[in-house]
Amino acid sequence: MSASPDSASSDTARTASRTPDQAAGQKAEDRYRETVFLPRTAFPMRGGLPKREPEMLARWAEMDLDGKIRAQGRGREEVFTLHDGPPYANGHIHIGHALNKIMKDVVNRAQRMSGFEVRYMPGWDCHGLPIEWKVEEEYRKKGQDKDAVPVLQFRNECREYAARWVAAQAEDFKRIGVQAEWANRYVTMDYASEAKIAEEIGKFLLNGRLYRGLRPVMWSPVEKTALAEAEIEYHDITSPTVHIAFPNVKDSTGGKLEGASAVIWTTTPWTLPVNRALAAGPDIAYSVIEVTETAPESLVPVGARLIVADERLEAFAQETGVKAWDVRHRLQGSELEGSVFAHPLRGHGYDHDVPMLMGEFVTTEAGTGLVHMAPSHGQDDFTLCVAHGIEVPELVQDNGTYAPWVPELAGVHVFKAADPVCALMTRAREEGVEKGQAAGLMARGEILHSYPHSWRSRKPIIFRATPQWFISMDEPAHDGSVLRPDALRALENVSFVPASARRRLTSMVAQRPDWCISRQRSWGVPIAVFVEKRSGEVLRDPAVMERIVTAFREHGADAWYSTDPAHFLGPDRDQADYEQVFDIVDVWFESGCSHRFVLHQEGVNFPADLYLEGSDQHRGWFQSSLLESVGAEGKAPYKAVVTNGFVLDGQGRKMSKSLGNVILPADVTKSLGADVLRLWVLNSDTNEDLRISQEILKQQGELYRRLRNTLRWLLGGLDGFSDAEKVAYEDLPELEKYILHRLSALHERIAEAVRTHQWNGVYPALHAFCNNDLSAFYFDIRKDAVYCDAPDSHRRRSVRTVLDILHRALSTWLAPALVFTAEEAWQARFGQQESVHLQDFFRPGPDWADPALASRWDLLRQTRRRVTTALEGARRDGLIRASLEAKVTLPLTEAEAKAGQGVDWAELCIASQVETRPAAPSAVQEEEGMEEVGVAQAKGEKCLRCWRVLEEVGRDHHHPELCLRCVEVVEGMEEQ
Template sequence: MSDPVEKTDSAFRDQQERYRESVFLPKTSFPMRGNLPKREPETLKRWAEMGLDGAIREAGQQAERIFTLHDGPPYANGHIHIGHALNKVMKDVINRAQRMNGAEVRYMPGWDCHGLPIEWKVEEEYRKKGKDKDVVPVLKFRAECREYAARWVDAQREDFKRLGIQAEWDHRYVTMDFSSEAQIVEEIGKFLLNGRLYRGLRPIMWSPVEKTALAEAEVEYHDIKSTTLQVAFPIAHDPTPEGLLRDVSAVIWTTTPWTIPVNRALAAGPEITYQVIEVTGVNDDSVVPVGSKLLIAQERLELFASDVGLTEWTVLHTLPGSALEGAVFAHPLHERGYDHDVPLFLGDFVTTEAGTGLVHMAPAHGQDDFQLCREHGVEVTELVQDNGTYVPWMPELAGVHVFKATAPVCALLEEERDKAAAQGRAVGLMGQRVIEHSYPHSWRSKKPVIYRATPQWFIAMESADGDGLRAKALDALENVSFVPASARRRLTTMVAQRPDWCISRQRSWGVPIAVFVEKRTGTVLRDPAVMERVVTTFQERGADAWYDTDPAVFLGEGRDPADYEQVFDIVDVWFESGCSHRFVLQQEGMNYPADLYLEGSDQHRGWFQSSLLESVGTQGWAPYKAVVTNGFVLDGQGRKMSKSFGNVILPEDVTKKLGADVLRLWVLNSDTNEDLRISHDILKQQGELYRRVRNTLRWLLGALDGFSEEEVLPYAELPPLEHYILHRLTELHQRVMEAVKTHQWNGVYPLLHGFCNNDLSAFYFDIRKDSIYCDGAASITRRAARTVLDILHRALATWLAPALVFTAEESWQARFGEGESVHLQRLFTPDQAWHNPELGARWEALRQIRRRVTTALEGARRDGAIRSSLEARVQLPLSEDEKRQTDGIDWAELCIASQLYTVDGSADAPVTVEPAEGEKCARCWRVLPDVGENKDHSHLCRRCVSVVEG
């Protein structure tokens, strides 16, 4: 070795510059900063110019199999929200992965365009202008609704495109297309002709504000404050031979005071024990007459007494609920025109969980009430109008709105109570208080709803032969797979418990239930020829034809239109979207049933269910083979997004600030099976994760600068480290392919991020930088590394492409040119010969030992003993077992130290770090004894001399 040469920092920098050109420094056009808000729109434009969608479609026609994800139609009434973005990104990832796995994917986006939300918006515009919607010709009103929906279909399509969603945007479906409307009415006709469609009187959810029936899926629950009443009904007929109910009043409890005037019966539980008590003492606030006799469930007596102020009482009789059968009571407002009998019936639904153990029955306003009263022949009367007010002939309450009826109803009950109290009898209002509880509201108007019995059109869930729609639907679900698996129970339970499907709505914007009813008999006309004429007309002119066509055209010869009622109720929008499998999946290139339906968890009571019932009812099978459910999006604190909270995050804001790929990464890094959280801080964290993945791609591209196929080495000639990295690729590939197969992508992209960050950036790249930068071009180690880097880039670019659609494309084109697209590639498939679990286990053990060294190096750097690991000389204690496992390993290379020696020791023995011996190479920065051996290159180590001279 030559005499030491003085190396000042300045001189050393000069030598670095001298040899800079001989170092293979990374070069790439792929920038460190993504600048996604600017670059992504440019990519979208370039895709359009290169006709990428057409190229994808053409390539798909050569595929051996078809994959069909049927798009559940979002509602066309505003810009997309974060829930839309979540759902569409999940679909896009699945579609792209299936396509890149060799399937032809026909993804036809759709929109739900009929129904109350759009009608409500158009009416709002009328109200602002002081116009009355009811005086506007129906066809003019429907045209305005159509124009409104079309405008938002276009707006939402652009919103989804900006997120990088790939779809047949020019071949979308909407429920208001003439062809769709014709298919919907044809499906209604099938239920008509197979006997499942009927008109009947049933209590259904009713919105007094919107004046229409609502489906359960159109209802949301909010806490409200309600006045609860305890009301006494005096006995009119005592069925007990012993006269146990003589002079007794049955006390009920209700949270809906407005239903008292429409009461028709009482209900008791047959297995519940009841007591007749005589009131002997009350507190000063009580209004219960002393001496009155009351009937109460034994289990509820103490709480009732506390509520109404009873201090003393005597139990006169104890009797089972079954003994009450046959009792008849009088309405508490009997003297004010409500002079009908109030019979008591036994009902299994009566419990002692709340109230008094006695339930008052308003059959027009409750499911159990209706069923029990109908079973006993009680007439169901319609006493509440469509706007929520009592009918004009309602005694003393005519025209009062039910939501404003508490005060007047209580006043009447108090008057009757006071009159009866003078006689020692309990009649009318015994007590009241205010409680807070959950109550159904229309999710459109946000106003409370009621149960209201009106003539509606229903699809029967049961049949006399036991082979009804419910049973068939449950059978069909046996052949459907669910992600998550728990969703199966949710859907099957809802189908098992649901009542008959109410499909009619009392509005204007939608597909009419295009049927006729014979006025004389009330019989529904079930004629295939009539239905065929309706369908043909709708195909030519759309559903508007029902409003401006002479009914005789539909009825045909031999029928007088004057003898028939033409039904103008429109069909439930859930029925419409539930029919979409008919006008989408039966097109060429689609699988029917669809391979997959994917929507939010609320669609178990919505689209998943309506599609199932519609398909089973008319085709006999489920419209899907698999159902994937995603959760709701909440804010960072787990709260529902609300403008009032100021916690709403819009997709548009995210794409403008961070880019669509960051939003997409948030989706893929979340557990979509559960409710997800999003906030600006969470998105900032996703931006950091994105940056790490991007830097991995950038380093790969830079290190592959000038790469050619001539450099590639066969697998057998690669070093063990490269074999290990390729083995890790096979493990990741298995997880990717499992997601492709099961549609369960949770956890896949966190694994890929972890691989980029931990296996590559912090391990493999760190180790191989020296060889890639400083070895000669013909170096076996460098060629081996570049062989693997080529594979890594192809694998990561294609595996990331379904999620990071813009970034993966940018990475691909940075290497292969702008005329290429990663989205026309197949998912990278590793050679199965690379899969070596034994090798993987060995390297995991090596990495554990390496962590001991890196921890010691970091400690020495913090203490100032060294400035970097390349200045270190390391002594590594290894046990005999560790030596056997690590035989042949270049530990200095693996730990990025200039010198490393192993010594006998144990796993818990300390790793020693001290400054390395020798001088620092101006080219590779290693500190080695051989630096300066060559007088022409006195600042270089032996390896670097051979490169610059070679």
Template sequence: MSESVEKTDTLFREQQDRYRGTVFLPKTSFPMRGNLPKREPEILAQWAETGLDEQIREAGRKAERIFTLHDGPPYANGHIHIGHALNKVMKDVINRAHRMDGAEVRYMPGWDCHGLPIEWKVEEEYRKKGKDKDAVPVLQFRAECREYAAKWVEAQREDFKRLGIQAEWDHRYVTMDFSSEAQIVEEIGKFLLNGRLYRGLRPVMWSPVEKTALAEAEVEYHDITSTTLFVAFPNVKDPTEGHKLEGVSAVIWTTTPWTIPVNRALAAGPEILYSVIQVTSVKEGSLVPVGAKLLIAEDRLTAFAEEAGLNAYNVLHSLPGQALEGAVFAHPLRGRGFDYDVPLLLGEFVTTDAGTGLVHMAPAHGHDDFMLCRAHGVEVTEEVRDNGTYVEWMPELGGVHVFKATQPVCSLLTEVREVAQKAGRPACGLMAQAEIIHSYPHSWRSKKPVIFRATPQWFIAMEPREGDEGGPGLREKALNALEDITFVPASARRRLTSMIEQRPDWCISRQRSWGVPIAVFVEKRTGEVLRDAEVMARVVQSFQERGADAWYDTDPAIYLGEGRNPDDYDQVFDIVDVWFESGCSHRFVLHQEGVNYPADLYLEGSDQHRGWFQSSLLESVGAEGEASYKAVVTNGFVLDGQGRKMSKSLGNTIGPKDVTETLGADVLRLWVLNSDTNEDLRISKEILKQQGELYRRVRNTLRWLLGALEGFEAEEAIPLGWEDVSAPADKVLHKLFPEDAARALRYKTTEKARKALPLLEQYILHRLYELYQRIQEAVQTHQWNGVYPLLHNFCNNELSAFYFDIRKDCLYCDPKDSPKRRAARTVLDILHRALTTWLAPALVFTAEESWQARFGTESSVHAERFFVPEDGWHNPVLIEHWELVRQVRRRVNTALEAARREGLIGSSLEAQVILSLTPEEQAASEGVDWATLCLASEVHLQEGSDADPVQVRRADGQKCARCWRVLPDVGQNEEHTHLCLRCVEAVSA
């Protein structure tokens, strides 16, 4: 470097230092790094100290409308998991958005505290200590369950608060409150008195481990390997005349060998064609006797021959299923204590999808079996105990657990086959055995398989019953109610509808200790349940005073009243299904003053179509005559980054605490809002890292806005056309009024003012108008998918990479009071208010930090309304205009980058651009400052040239020590010889 060049550079740097203080560089206390794990708890503490929730609650009472989202109660049995976080964040965003849209929001969080989830945990502690639960007095056990649940209610409440969830935390509901227990039993009483509650023997899903009935929602499905059997039942009576089955054996197929001993009938499809075959040759190892005559569906012959090892057989004759009606077969274990006949019945549910087209019926252990056998007077016997073992008097198998019965059952079936074969009798017993992997129901608590088991249970009838209140049944009423309910996504409507259409009567009884008892009496002599409104009223009053424990230590005579002898009645101690309890929650939440009934919204995971959505619908329709909700939103499940279900064994779980302690709750909330919550979601450390990067970009946008607005005062806002709708026109046009007046402040743009604004500012205001329309759509539809990705893209692509990039020169270097700078700062003020309020429902901590960095800690963004753009900002013509301009700008940027790589220029401010435009582009250029737009020192326009549309040269003139533009007018001022004339004006002001 020559000595003269070095002196020139030194002098320029000295001049830069001289003018550095005159450049309006961004200044803000809002840090670049969020440090959310530390900062968020501080903000929570500040909210608690200032009583923000109480302030919001009080302010909400002035609202003209109420919005109520009824909270589905999670179980209080452990810290919250990521699914809880997903669900609560979605609810919080919707609640906050409605509040900032002008509604009073009523949101009382709740917890489910009864039933197996709690009882099972307490029993686990007993087992660790070697204690016998059955030896503990029931009230002591219930007290320990209550204590356990109370601990976790408090723990989960703090977990949810840490996520920034806003709720009436001191007005929460739990199902174990005395008032809740009283209202639950009152709801049971309504079904009792309207005739829908009855006791009956029905097969229900039963957990042998937990010794209780389970609801469908308490069951999950896992693949297991089961032994499959083909079993022959020898005929003992022909069906109708003309169809002889003498010597023929019906063959069934089953995946549950343990149900063979409790078989009571066979079923055939009336429209299925059946064949009688005679086996002529078998493969080595086949169990089927040569010469055996077997009855099998024609469509299943080939598959059966393959699976049973048949080489050849003859079809003797065929007959339709309806011709089999009246046939009777022997139980395959006849001679081993099972000496009864097995009738063949016709069932529409029988198919030829698998097996033999003939189904064996164990009426105590299957819904179809039960319904068909009961309709034909076949006895339903209880031969499996609550722990899953056969009764002691079961021949050969007494005391054997059903899940260990496969081998002994197969042995018995093998023995009877061999005896029949030696005696020359028709085929009987085991014909083939194999294994199959299939989906099977398991208890989601114990993770053990369940069985269907017929036991006396309490049911709510889905169809009209004798003594019912009249009119349509519960099923029909529920289906009618669904027609007026909004579903998000819309496809969820069919899912819930089909479940209501197909569900059997609702089994509401459980054989446990912790919960609300089905507080009714049954007359011993008749077996009839006592339906007396006065008795039920006394029970409800007792529960109000002492809770459900009163049922266990109160003299039944007090409830029964005068004229009834307690010795004549059985007191029922089954507890009610927890789904019925949570379904009742609308009674102790939505019927309070100032709360909407029905609720505006229920929002839970998609599994709640068979859980809370359904139980709430059936309970409210059955007791109140209408649905308890107007709309239902569902979210998917959370999977790991590879799409697998989370489990501790896989080591792929991520808890909310893991995220809040490393990245912060706002990053977790952003993950929720950037996901398609209608489908299953994925989460992993890498996905969260990506969300952290998205968060950083949004935060940087807010930071730059705050920095660029440093020192912004009301008087600086451009006066032309901007008016405060709450103040006379001759007053300050844009002022930060305190308290309520601040929220009343609105920018209002006249047509004249809008056209006077620079085109770029007009475009930004139009984009804000469009974004707000999308936010309004989300508020009304509860569908927030895609909203926050739009806001992120706006911040990143249209502000940081475009608008801010272009306006930096004007904001930093223009004279303080230049019209263009004031217009830009006015729009930045709008942007900050709009973005901060629009981001507040999702990024609750960051939005608060951004708001208070500008307006002070005495204020809160969460006490504000959404910023509402004016209709006058809507100008869709600008979209096409600016898309064309931006296409040209991208061409120029490409050429500037090439010039930098070639060493022609250093920065773009050293460039002079010769820009060739088409006539269409020329027309769009009116009012466009191309030099500012392209970050060049000079841009000259000429008519379009396909050969060289963009030419880059070194700009003429000298480099300004303040704005760094290379311009011919640098040095023309004698006092400021290193400045351009614009900068001279700025420093001289």
């Protein structure tokens, strides 16, 4: 048969179109139509996924497939646990959610079908600012003040809001085929969860790691709360830049600094009122220069003596308009230590000394090689100043304005402070000129740079020192353990996919500051601790902590607001002596505790076998889970970590409503179906950023169609198949054994993915197998046997035996990815009461892998490609209309001839006649390296049943239109 194996319609339409010379034989052909075993199946060519998938979901719910999966897994010897990182319950799922959940679903289904008991409890993050922000918006629309609303009422509205979105997202995930223990989901706002979070806080309290301290933290002036690094995103903004001169008042260099000023450069002029010190690099070379010429627009006074790093002199001159200068002195940075400078605004409320400190962090990459220190607004600044006993002033309020006691700037917002600060610094310069010393503003400019923003409000943040609750990374706990080195050691036993992710997470843990876990909001689990007012010490009492946890377990975290504090403190303490803390805990701490909700249930592994999230979670959930678990349990909560990239549009841009490039999972399921979306995930390199667009999805739809056609052809070829037809492996022809060898290799690749969680390339390999090994090769060759051989022929029975194997293998192997289509293909044979998702993966026979056989058939396939190329050329040239009209002359090398012993070359090449002969060594073509394949019109007549052109057609008087093989089959059918 010559019908294309990739066209399901071509088989049933083989008699629909005829040339004039064929018309005469129409009646004779009609006579034999019913003797051809054309494929029959109820599995349609078109998937119709948008309609069929919801129907299948309803059927799964009716048959309680989730319950059957759970029941089937109980009692299995090995358990696999993927712990679900909780998405935020705030809006319908986006394409990043879909990517991540589909990846998890594939892993879980594959583990289950590999024989593991799989426990997968989906979770949601329900506390925190995004939900609080949404509820506040409703108050703002009504003109109401949120702060005037009773806290328990406000928290209840947040709870209701989160509950609605948990339910909505669960349905969104189900629609894309995600299987889970939906009735056993976890959310951070469940009473049991809130009690566990409080209990975990208590562990850090009681082991001495939790403390309250003044540290610079990332602060959102809009949301009026501290933020975690994982809550930050970076956007380009234009910031003002200033060069500011600090006059020297104490020289420790033996006279080199006489009349000189230290010049700093900063992109945050609003921090200058908080300046308390300067920093130089001890190993950096500096010069004291005297300015001799300036540009007309320059603010630098001629004659000014300035201290600048040698490497920055040229850039400094260009930026400030200095035309010429003399070097008065050269000195090493370490010589500056002990020198003292005046704040440029001395005499205007800023009369403190400004000492020069040594900072290893100072570089010459930008600025002047000298850095101004505002200890309230930078981590390096804070650390260096505190080490030298310098105060950390609190001059900026939680809304981003200067405090009332800030001279000249009270009430000004820091993001609007550039002009008033520069006005003050201009006055300082003018006063400095009168005194004969450079001071204040030397230059003003601007810079476009990447700046941190809150990912919720999309507004810039600041670094601000405020009293917060921290978990110490480096101070020993009561048992002597230290969190940072313990966490780094724990990571040594964790595997990473991709492997490069190990370095990213370990470097983040190694470099991070103490963990700030407090937030100044209302919706969340409170840091339920008491502080003794007299001493300022936090109360570390296990009995108090136990009473708090018990109350939370019974009434939720609202109990902290509704219960008399005396109940928690107990009868031996006076509540008047204690401050009750109402800061809430960082949501990353909450989600980091989720292993306590999930992984300590019966039948679940701890540590989890796998955590799988986006690459941004190295600074988020992966890290918070690690630190929480190591700090409380002494071990990492996971054995392996897999990360996926971000989803970009087809041009590599971020998804954005303003760009109009957002693709929603719901839109894809409505237009193409969830299986096409899932196929996009499995055909992508998920280790890197992924691209998606309508064109890319259309391409995935084409790939899906080919996979579906493969399943359809298998089902059609298996029409009426029974176990009685099966042929034992050892009795199969070599071609069938070769296909089973290829199947065995695919199984090994899938098994490796199950072991390592590296699924990249697995489903493209399955698609290539279906397209290249099956449709374009095996099906193409064996169609004739399936359609035209006698039902009881050994060859046809062998082919259908392999088709049965292929159907079972592909249906189960595709099931983790194409959850709906694989189910449909399974039920098309075994009925709707069956489910492929209750099957294990098909496992090849132990002797199917045959490298020697495969090597021989790989060579035969190469030879076949030479023939098919020649046949296609002859068809284009009009010599033949179809390959079965051809007689092929095939020159074979010695290796090809040896490999082809016993092979039916006509069947292998889909030609009616093939004549082989030894290749002439001298007849070598430049490109092919082989003698050209000859193609001519086959001699004989066309068999009206199998379409082969053979000289034997016409020999049988009863059936003169048939070849002898077809005569035998037809007569056998007539005798029945």
